[in-house]
Amino acid sequence: MNWIQKEIHISQKSRGFHLITQEILSRFSELSQINRGILQVFIQHTSASLTINENADSTVRSDFEAHFNEMIPENQPYYRHTMEGSDDMPAHLKSSILGASIQVPITSGSLNLGTWQGIYLCEHRNHSGPRTLVLTAWGESY
Amino acid sequence: MNWIQKEIHISQKSRGFHLITQEILSRFSELSQINRGILQVFIQHTSASLTINENADSTVRSDFEAHFNEMIPENQPYYRHTMEGSDDMPAHLKSSILGASIQVPITSGSLNLGTWQGIYLCEHRNHSGPRTLVLTAWGESY
Amino acid sequence: MNWIQKEIHISQKSRGFHLITQEILSRFSELSQINRGILQVFIQHTSASLTINENADSTVRSDFEAHFNEMIPENQPYYRHTMEGSDDMPAHLKSSILGASIQVPITSGSLNLGTWQGIYLCEHRNHSGPRTLVLTAWGESY
Numbered sequence: 078m079n080w081i082q083k084e085i086h087i088s089q090k091s092r093g094f095h096l097i098t099q100e101i102l103s104r105f106s107e108l109s110q111i112n113r114g115i116l117q118v119f120i121q122h123t124s125a126s127l128t129i130n131e132n133a134d135s136t137v138r139s140d141f142e143a144h145f146n147e148m149i150p151e152n153q154p155y156y157r158h159t160m161e162g163s164d165d166m167p168a169h170l171k172s173s174i175l176g177a178s179i180q181v182p183i184t185s186g187s188l189n190l191g192t193w194q195g196i197y198l199c200e201h202r203n204h205s206g207p208r209t210l211v212l213t214a215w216g217e218s219y
Numbered sequence: 220m221n222w223i224q225k226e227i228h229i230s231q232k233s234r235g236f237h238l239i240t241q242e243i244l245s246r247f248s249e250l251s252q253i254n255r256g257i258l259q260v261f262i263q264h265t266s267a268s269l270t271i272n273e274n275a276d277s278t279v280r281s282d283f284e285a286h287f288n289e290m291i292p293e294n295q296p297y298y299r300h301t302m303e304g305s306d307d308m309p310a311h312l313k314s315s316i317l318g319a320s321i322q323v324p325i326t327s328g329s330l331n332l333g334t335w336q337g338i339y340l341c342e343h344r345n346h347s348g349p350r351t352l353v354l355t356a357w358g359e360s361y
Numbered sequence: 362m363n364w365i366q367k368e369i370h371i372s373q374k375s376r377g378f379h380l381i382t383q384e385i386l387s388r389f390s391e392l393s394q395i396n397r398g399i400l401q402v403f404i405q406h407t408s409a410s411l412t413i414n415e416n417a418d419s420t421v422r423s424d425f426e427a428h429f430n431e432m433i434p435e436n437q438p439y440y441r442h443t444m445e446g447s448d449d450m451p452a453h454l455k456s457s458i459l460g461a462s463i464q465v466p467i468t469s470g471s472l473n474l475g476t477w478q479g480i481y482l483c484e485h486r487n488h489s490g491p492r493t494l495v496l497t498a499w500g501e502s503y
Binding site: 113114115128129130131134136137139140141143144147148174175176179180181182184189190191192193194197215216217 | 222224259261262263264265290291295297298299300308311312314315316318319320322351353355357
C-alpha cells in the first residue's frame with residue numbers, strides 16, 4: 078500500500094472553467110507508482126471548485142460559465158452575504174454545487190479517465206489569487 | 220488490504236434516471252470480501268452521471284428528469300457548443316452538477332446504504348450507447 | 362494501514378444548512394491516529410445532504426437555504442412525487458445536487474481543510490428526525 082500526498086498551488090486564473098489535467102499530472106509523476114488505486118484532488122477554497130467534464134472543445138467551458146451565471150445569478154434580492162462583492166455569494170453556491178473534490182480511479186499507473194474527460198478548475202471569483210490543491214493518491218504498488 | 224477493480228458496461232438506457240444498484244452488486248460479488256472499506260463507482264463519460272437517491276417510488280426518478288430539464292434547459296441563447304444537438308450541452312452541465320463518481324462505505328461485506336438509498340445512472344443524452352463504469356473497492360479483508 | 366469506521370447520529374435540525382465540523386471531530390478523535398489519509402462522511406438519507414463551504418459568516422448558510430429554494434422550488438406543476446408533502450421532492454433533488462458524501466484529506470492527524478472551510482449538514486425537510494452518518498477514515502498510521 079502506497080500513500081502519496083502533496084500540496085500544489087495553481088496560479089491565478091480568470092473567472093471561468095479551466096482544464097488542469099496536464100498540470101496535475103506533470104506535478105504528480107508519483108502516480109505512476111500505483112497499479113490500482115485512487116487519486117483525490119481537493120481544493121482548499123469555498124469560492125472555487127473542481128469537476129470532470131469534456132476536455133476538447135473550449136466552448137463547453139465557456140457555456141459552463143454562461144449557464145452557471147444564469148442558474149446562480151448575482152444580486153439576487155434575497156442574498157444577505159454581500160459585503161465581499163456581488164460575485165461572492167454566487168461563488169459559494171457554485172462551489173458547493175460542483176464540489177470541493179474529485180476522485181479518479183488509477184489503473185496501471187495512469188488516471189483511468191474516459192477519452193473525453195478532463196479535470197476542470199472552476200474559478201468563481203472575478204479577482205482571486207492562486208488556489209491551493211491537496212493531491213492524495215493511494216493504492217497498490219507494483 | 221484488498222483492492223478490487225473492474226470495468227463494466229451498462230447497456231444503453233433511455234434518457235432519464237435509472238436504478239442500477241442491483242446490477243452493480245450482481246456484477247461485483249467480490250465486495251463480500253471486504254470487512255470495512257469503500258466502493259467507488261466512476262463513469263467514464265461527460266454526458267451521463269451517477270448519484271444516490273430514493274430507491275422505491277419511480278416518480279422520484281421521472282421528477283428528477285423533469286426538474287433537471289427545467290433547471291438546465293435546451294436551446295439557451297447563450298449556448299455556443301451546439302453542433303452535437305440540443306441535448307448535448309445540457310448533458311455536460313447535468314453531468315457535472317450530479318458528478319462522475321459516487322463513493323459508498325462498505326461494512327461487513329455489503330454496501331452500507333440507508334434503507335431508501337439506491338444508485339442511479341443518469342442518462343442525459345437522447346441517443347447514447349452503452350456506458351462504461353470503473354468499479355473500485357478497497358478495504359480491510361476479513 | 363488503518364481503518365476506522367463508526368456510525369453517528371446527528372440530532373434533529375431545522376430545515377437549512379448547519380455547520381457540523383466540530384461535532385464530527387469531537388466524536389471521531391481516532392482521526393489523530395492517521396498520518397496521511399482520507400475521511401469520508403456519508404449520509405444515509407435521500408432528503409438531507411453534505412457539503413463543504415464557508416465556516417464563518419452565518420448569512421452564507423441562510424443564503425444557501427434561500428437560493429436552493431429558488432433554484433428548486435416547491436409545488437412545481439411537473440412534480441408527480443407529492444404524497445409526502447411539498448418539501449419532499451425538492452429535498453430529493455437538493456440532496457443529489459449537493460451529494461451524499463464528502464471526502465477530506467487527512468494530514469498529520471487532522472483534517473486538511475482550508476482556513477475557511479467547514480462541513481455542512483444540509484437538512485432539506487421541514488420536519489425530519491435525527492440523521493445517520495457513517496464516518497470512515499483510512500490511511501497510514503504513524
